[in-house]
Amino acid sequence: MGGTILDRIVETKRREVAEARAARPLAAIQAELPSATPVRDFYAAVTRTGDIRLIAEIKKASPSAGLIRPDFDPVEIARIYETAGAAALSVLTDRTYFHGELSYIEKVRRACGLAVLRKDFIIDEYQVFEARAAGADAILLIAEILDAGQIAAFSDRAVELGMATLIETHDPAHIDAILPLVSPARRTLLGINNRDLYAQRTDLRTTERVAGRLPSGTPIVAESGIRTRDDVRTMKAAGACAVLIGETFMRAADIEAKVRELLAP
Secondary structure, eight states: OOSOHHHHHHHHHHHHHHHHHHHSOHHHHHHHGGGSOOOOOHHHHHHOSSSOEEEEEEOSEETTTEEOOSSOOHHHHHHHHHHHTOSEEEEEOOHHHHOOOTHHHHHHHHHOSOEEEEESOOOSHHHHHHHHHTTOSEEEEETTTSOHHHHHHHHHHHHHTTOEEEEEESOGGGHHHHGGGOOTTTTEEEEEESEETTTTEEOTHHHHHHHTTSOTTOOEEEESOOOSHHHHHHHHHHTEEEEEEOHHHHTOSSHHHHHHHHHOO
């Protein structure tokens, strides 16, 4: 497989979705939905007024960093995050590139009371149904790998299933297509990724640049490259209602202490 790492991930994901659909047809997943755990309100958790909210990420590895946390226990990490004051969780479910598992969602939801975002490369409606059946309360949609029609369709399906949606982009060129879908009625948030998924470069000024073009009150989640309390303050000043942080915590010897440090007034 050639191209960028993002191209390779999407190519792999297409194959994985086809294999999953063959092993477990969509009709079988839809039949499980009535017995899925009730949806928790991810949108409300991360847009509540007051100080900036934390979406704490559970991530074992990444393509750019490799293995991040060898002693990886998603259930224990979820409990620590909740105790430390996280508002919601982001759980990596991509197996090939991030060493994640879809089953982590159910496990961490049983262990704590926080709403959970399925963090993956969603390219097919099948994955939206799959997320809800697994217990996800929200899904991530990435504008760099989806066109406007796909984002609208997958977000519509999430609304029907009761889930929130985090629509993410790094490129300001996508904003005009995304903004009409961002609203409280749809439980939809705008994620600004400080990491360029193609070049794998991170620049915190991305959130400031993109947020400056947005209407006041747009629910913004700042993502990637946030390592210090000053970084969190900068994202809040730029207009973010929440930050999504993973690697900083996954590398910490004391996760709880690091979360409290970044959330300190």
